[in-house]
Amino acid sequence: MPKAGSCLFKIGYFLYTRTRFGRYYHGKDVAKAREKYNEDGHTIIEPTMFDKLEITPIPVALDNYAYIVMDTESNTCVVIDVGDEEAIIRFLDRMNVTPAAVLTTHKHWDHSAGNAGMRQRYPGLRVYGGFGDCVPDVTHTLQDIEQVKFGMLNFTAIHTPGHTVGHVSYLLDGVSLGAPDCLFSGDHLFLGGCGRIFETPALKMLKSLDVVSRLKKDTLVWPGHEYALNNLEFACAVDPDNTEAQEKYEWAKQKRERRLTTCPTTIGDELKYNPFLRTDQESILKSLSLQSSDDLTMLVPPDDDNRARILEELRERKDNFKYIQ
Numbered sequence: 068m069p070k071a072g073s074c075l076f077k078i079g080y081f082l083y084t085r086t087r088f089g090r091y092y093h094g095k096d097v098a099k100a101r102e103k104y105n106e107d108g109h110t111i112i113e114p115t116m117f118d119k120l121e122i123t124p125i126p127v128a129l130d131n132y133a134y135i136v137m138d139t140e141s142n143t144c145v146v147i148d149v150g151d152e153e154a155i156i157r158f159l160d161r162m163n164v165t166p167a168a169v170l171t172t173h174k175h176w177d178h179s180a181g182n183a184g185m186r187q188r189y190p191g192l193r194v195y196g197g198f199g200d201c202v203p204d205v206t207h208t209l210q211d212i213e214q215v216k217f218g219m220l221n222f223t224a225i226h227t228p229g230h231t232v233g234h235v236s237y238l239l240d241g242v243s244l245g246a247p248d249c250l251f252s253g254d255h256l257f258l259g260g261c262g263r264i265f266e267t268p269a270l271k272m273l274k275s276l277d278v279v280s281r282l283k284k285d286t287l288v289w290p291g292h293e294y295a296l297n298n299l300e301f302a303c304a305v306d307p308d309n310t311e312a313q314e315k316y317e318w319a320k321q322k323r324e325r326r327l328t329t330c331p332t333t334i335g336d337e338l339k340y341n342p343f344l345r346t347d348q349e350s351i352l353k354s355l356s357l358q359s360s361d362d363l364t365m366l367v368p369p370d371d372d373n374r375a376r377i378l379e380e381l382r383e384r385k386d387n388f389k390y391i392q
C-alpha cells in the first residue's frame with residue numbers, strides 16, 4: 068500500500084471511498100474470502116451470552132466482524148457493521164429473527180456494503196450512521212452522544228473521528244441486560260491497536276482514543292476486524308519489556324490456531340498493553356527512542372501535542388512493520 072499522505076495514496080483512497088470502484092474492490096475481497104473459507108468464514112461463529120444479552124461476532128470478508136446483538140428477553144436484535152449481508156441474513160434466518168436496526172460505524176465498504184442488501188431483505192429497516200461520514204444507504208444520521216433504543220438495547224453513538232472524519236463507536240448500556248457495557252469500536256480501537264489515521268490530524272485521533280480509554284475498565288470492546296495477532300506482535304516489538312503484551316500475544320496465538328475469535332477485549336486490558344493507548348508511558352518513549360535516530364525522550368511532558376507526535380510515530384512504524392508470522 069502506498070504511504071499514507073502520499074499523492075498515490077490520496078488518489079487510491081478517494082477512489083475507494085467515493086466511487087463504485089471501492090465497492091467493486093471490497094466485493095473481490097468478499098469473493099476471495101468465500102473461496103478460502105467457504106460459508107464458514109475466517110472465524111468459528113460462537114455467541115457470548117450474558118443474563119439478557121447475546122452477542123455473536125459474524126466473520127465477514129477476510130478479517131472483518133459484523134455483530135449480532137440480541138436482547139434475549141424481547142428477542143430484539145440489532146446488527147453492527149454489515150460489510151456483506153449474505154452471512155448476516157443466513158444467520159438471522161436460522162434464528163428466525165428480523166433485525167430492528169443496523170448500526171454502521173463508518174463509511175468504508177467493508178463496514179457498510181451490505182446496508183443496501185439488508186434494506187432490500189427487511190423493508191422499513193432503520194440503518195444508522197454518524198454525521199459527516201456519508202455512510203452508504205443510511206436512513207438515520209446520529210449526532211455525538213445521541214442515544215437510540217431498541218427493546219432493552221440502549222446504544223449511545225460516540226463520535227470518534229480519526230480513521231474517518233465521521234467515525235462513530237457505539238456504546239451499549241449493559242446494566243439493564245445484566246452485562247458489562249459493550250463498545251462496538253469499528254476501526255477506531257482494536258485489540259492491541261487502533262485504526263489507520265486516514266482523515267484527521269493525529270491530535271484528533273488521540274482525543275478520540277482518550278474518550279474511549281476513559282470508559283469503565285470492564286467495558287467489553289468488540290472491534291471491526293480480527294487484527295489481534297499482528298497488533299500484539301507490533302505491541303511486543305515496540306514495548307519489549309511489557310509482559311502483559313507478551314502473555315496476550317501467546318493467548319491470541321492459541322485462539323487463532325483454532326480459528327476462535329479474540330473478541331471481546333476490555334478497556335482495562337487494552338490500557339495495559341495497547342501502545343496506542345499508552346502514549347504517556349515512559350517505557351514506550353524509551354523504546355521508540357532506542358529504535359530511532361531522533362531522541363523522542365524529549366517529548367515530555369506528556370501533554371496532548373507531545374502524545375499526538377508519539378501516536379503519529381507509532382502509527383507510522385506500525386504501517387511499515389514487517390511481521391514475522
Ligand SMILES: [Zn+2]
Pocket residue numbers: 173175230254
Ligand atoms: Zn475502515
